[in-house]
Each structure stands twice: as structure tokens, then as C-alpha cells.
Amino acid sequence: MKKNVLPFEKPVVELREKIAELKKISGDSEVDLTEEIGRLEERLEHLEREVYENMAPWDRVQMARHAERPTTLDYIEQLFTDFLEMHGDRYHSDDEAIVGGIAKFNGQPVTVVGHQRGKDTKENIRRNFGMPHPEGYRKALRLMYQAEKFDRPIITFIDTKGAYPGKAAEERGQSEAIAKNLREMAGLTVPIICIVIGEGGSGGALGISVGDKLFMLENSTYSVISPEGAAALLWKDSNLAKKAAESMKITSYDLKELGVIDGVIEEVQGGAHRDIDSQANKIKEVIESSLHELSQLSEQELLDQRWRKYEKIGSTTSVLERTETPVN
Amino acid sequence: MLRDIFNKKRKYATISKQAEREDVPEGLMMKCPSCRKIYYRKELEKNNLICLNCDHHHPMSAKERINALMDANTFEEWDVQLTSANPLEFPDYIEKVEKDQKKTGMNEAVMTGKGKINGYESAIAVMDSRFRMGSMGSVVGEKISRAIEKAREERLPIIIFTASGGARMQEGVLSLMQMSKTSVALERFSRSGGLFISYMTHPTTGGVSASFASLGDYNFAEPKALIGFAGRRIIEQTIREKLPDDFQTAEFLYKHGQLDRVIHRSEMKKILTTILDIHQDGGDRS
Ligand SMILES: [Zn+2]
Secondary structure, eight states: OOTTOOGGGHHHHHHHHHHHHHHHHHHHSSOOOHHHHHHHHHHHHHHHHHHHTTOOHHHHHHHHTOTTOOOHHHHHHHHOEEEEEOOOOSSSOOOTTEEEEEEEETTEEEEEEEEOOOSSHHHHHHTGGGOOOHHHHHHHHHHHHHHHHTTOOEEEEEEESOSOOOHHHHHTTHHHHHHHHHHHHHHOSSOEEEEEEEEEEHHHHHTTOOSSEEEEETTOEEESSOHHHHHHHHHSOGGGHHHHHHHTTOBHHHHHHTTOOSEEEOOOTTOGGGOHHHHHHHHHHHHHHHHHHHHTSOHHHHHHHHHHHHHTOSOEEOOOOOOOOOOO | OOHHHHHSOOSSEEOOTTTSOTTSOTTSEEEOTTTOOEEEHHHHHHTTTBOTTTOOBOOOOHHHHHHHHSOTTOOEEEOTTOEEOOTTOOTTHHHHHHHHHHHHSOSSSEEEEEEEETTEEEEEEEEOTTTGGGOBOHHHHHHHHHHHHHHHHTTOOEEEEEEEOSBOGGGHHHHHHHHHHHHHHHHHHHHTTOOEEEEEEEEEEHHHHTTGGGOOSEEEEOTTOBEESSOHHHHHHHHTSOOOTTTTBHHHHHHTTOOSEEOOGGGHHHHHHHHHHHTSSSOOOO
16 A cells, blocks of 8 residues: 555545556456446546545544645745745744745746745754744745835745744744734735645744635645644543544634635645646636735725734624623 | 643632631632742732732732722723634533633623823733633634724723733634734734833733734733743653743743843833833824
């Protein structure tokens, strides 16, 4: 069995392998297996639909973390031309857990920023597994200020387990770096489109995802805490992560329902890694229509709309009746 | 974010009935967690809940803070009717909220309103760590955002006292989004020239630390207050290293340039008055 096969998709992969085997036999020998293969292929198609259209939240968590899942740089290559990466926060260092730079989208200049995981252990160490330090957020903000100055829309890709919980990160103001991005992104006078492509982990994800539009790939997640963390906290048992993935409502469809995101970007069957070209095309359509829509607004309209968007997020009621008198 | 706070004992312990004689009502006496001296609560209250022996700053309730800071009969409370609407349908969540409402007499973990400090009018939001550990859910985010918005409309400064373990787990991602929501409100407020003083008290961690608490025109904290993004134990597990005792204290942050001042509680009113006085003219660009 190939590695990187997720538990829930095992039956699909097994059947696919069986078909491949039969095809090989059929080619090598005189035996005609065409009919048999045809029947199995039909079954495979049916099985694939059944498996991938009924993914449980935990299956999506696995998919969001898939080792072969396309990263920010993969999508940048597909979606933009002339991408030039820019480095450093101008205060401390260059945090490679966040990448950013300038590029063209359909010929239009844009600024692109995103979390960046590594593809192998060596790259993951260099990129700190996509978990930024304060300087990553400060680099992102520097590039976004520049985008505002030169009137370029900003596109961000979110893909992190979270901001790095480390000593140096705290010393250099992890909280302040994230907080400042939240406030400053709210006031940038250019369109900001944010797309969650993998894991959207807590404040570390939020730090580059305040904008006019927030989309999620179908099998990405966005949560206040990882399912494992939630399980440990709520039930003192990290083995209940599967249950937590369900009750914490962290999938793209959950967030759409909660009114947090603008839309779900459908994934190719079996997950984005199965066909990155087609996946990038689906993302491209969403960026195109968003940019078109947002370009109709004046700077003030853009800001007003962004403020109103965030004003609405939350879930409260006003039924509480109190007879308390105010203090002092 | 919350993990550390969950496992920590309350900072001051009310003496249990078994430990004290029957005729001592619960809550009348309290023990300083720092020097272990036992006090009459009244005695400490007269000293703004600062230990007379070792200077430990005991947590203040929102009401106590407002009473200590604001001129008598000037405080007007806002949005007392808002309450949480269990968006994730978490079992027992509403019951827990209701229990804390009874315990604290508050509708949520923050009290907002306006009043006068030595004659200077200001909007104020005070978080209360007794209510769901001061965690930020939709109501906390909504009340703070509304207070900021009202301050903008009425051209008042706003002072926010934080005391929070971070996000409210039972509200999931909606809790997380309150970080953006409050920060977006602050951007609009700041753009109009509004003055925001952030005053961090024990504890200010996780999502509150990584949003409005860090965004003051002035960032202050009380002595020894725990302030940080990630929990101490998570960091120790991640870096496999023991952290220094003063890690994530107000003094630690001050040393690393994250705070303007660490303010002793006895100086709180005086310093805030000076700032409000310096800012009373000008600063309004809108
Ligand atoms: Zn003491």
C-alpha cells in the first residue's frame, strides 16, 4: 500500500490498486479481462463518490494535514506570474514560516502572503513546520503596508497549526505582532482576500486573515484550538480528538454555517493534492470574482464594508433580564 | 491557551468551613497566596486588595475595580442584557454561564460603561476572571466592540482592564473571531483619533493578549500579572526546556519592551488621571 493513504479512503485505494493489477495482467497475457476491469472501474467510481462525499470532520482534519497537500508556494506557482519573494521584517530576521512577495494575477500587480510548511523534514525545520514567530507576522505586515502604498490587492493563504509557542517568540512579542496585524489589516485601503488552504490554527492563522473575503478550501479547517488540544482540555483525553473535531465545528461547511466565512471552495475529488492544476483553477475563479467585486468599491466603501463584516460575527442574545442596579 | 489557567488554583482562597471555626462566615477571611498571611477581607479591600505584608496584588472583581477607579455615582453601565447563545450547542454550556452569572452578578466576563475619573470622563471595560476565567466568547467580544464604538461616537477615551485566560472553548471559532472583531473596532476608533489605554491584570493570556490587550496607545500592567500568548506548559513541552520563574510576568514583558509601565495599584488612579489630563485637548482628527 502506498504511504499517505488516509484510513477512511483505504477501500478506494485498494480497489484502485486491484484494477491497476488486473490491467497489468491483462496487458501481459492473452487473458481478456476488459469486462471485469470495466465492472470494477464502475464500482470504483461509485465508491469514490460515496467515500469522498461523506467525509466526517475528522477525515477532513486528516486531509488538511495530508503530507502531499499543496502549500502556499505550490499555489503561488499555479496562480500568479512574475512572483518575486521578498524577505525579512527589518527588525530581527526572516521568518521562513511565512512567505510573501509581489506578483501578477491575470496581469494585475498583487501582493501575496502565506504560511509555508516544509515538504520534507529538512525544509520543515527551516520553516519551523509553518509555525511563525513574531517576525513572520511583522514581515507580512511590512509587505501589506507596501501593497497599500502601491495600491495592490493582497491575497493571503492560511496554512498553519498555529503561531509558534516558544520562549523567543514570547520575548519578542508574539501577542503584539498578531494583534497589530489584526488591527492594521482592518484599515488597509486595498482589497484583501484570504484563503484557508490547509489548517487554520487559532491566533496564528488569524494573524494574516483579516480582510474583505475569507474562503476555505473544502477540506481545510479553521479552529480556536486543534482537535487534540480541545479534547485534552475539555475531556482530559487527547484520544477523543475525533469527537472534538465534530463538536468544535471546524470544517469549511461548519464555518459557512456559523457565518464566519464567505464561501467554500470545492476540492477535486480525493483532495486538493490529487490534481493541483484543477484545484488552482477553482481558486483562481474565486479570486477573480472577488477582485472584480471589490474593485467596484471606493476606499471608504471598502473599509466600511470590512468593518460591518466583523461587527456581525458572533452569537449573542438579549433575553437576559437583570434587576441588578449598576455599581457605585 | 486556557490550559495553564485551568490547572492553577485560585489566586486567593477563601477559607473553607472545615478549616475555620463555624462562626466565621465563608469569604470573610482570605489568605495571601504569596506570603500566606491571613486577612479579614474588609481590611484588604480598604487597601485596594493589595497585601499589606508582601504587596501581592489580589485579583479585583470588575465592580471593585470600577469602584476603586471611578468617581462616586458617575458610572453608567452598558449592555447588561446581552448573554451567550450556545452556537456550538455545547452540553452544559448555558448552565455554566448561568452559574457564573449568579456567582458574579454580571451578565458576562466583562463590565462596560462610562464614568468619571477625577472628573475626566472615559469609557471603560473591565474583565472579571471569576466569570468563566475571563474567557472571551461572543458576548465579551460584542460588549467590548460596542464600548469601543460608543466611545468613538461620544468622542471619549477608553480604558480596558483585561483579565482573561483567552478564548472561550465552548464557542469554538466564533470565540477566535472576537479577536478580529475587537481589533477591527479598535482600528476604526484609532483612525478617528481616539485614545485607548490597555491595562493588563492577572492573567492576560491567549486570544485577549493577542488582540486588543496589546493594542493600547499605552500598554500598562499590574505587578507580577501573568501575560503571554502561549501557555507556559505548552512552551516547556515544545522547547523541552525549563522556563525562568519570571517568564511571562509583567516585569518580564516590561524588560523585553512590551509594556510602557508596570503600575502599582496604589498609583493606578493618579497615573490614569494624568494621561486623561494630557489628552483632554486635541487628538481628535475626525
Ligand atoms: Zn502577601
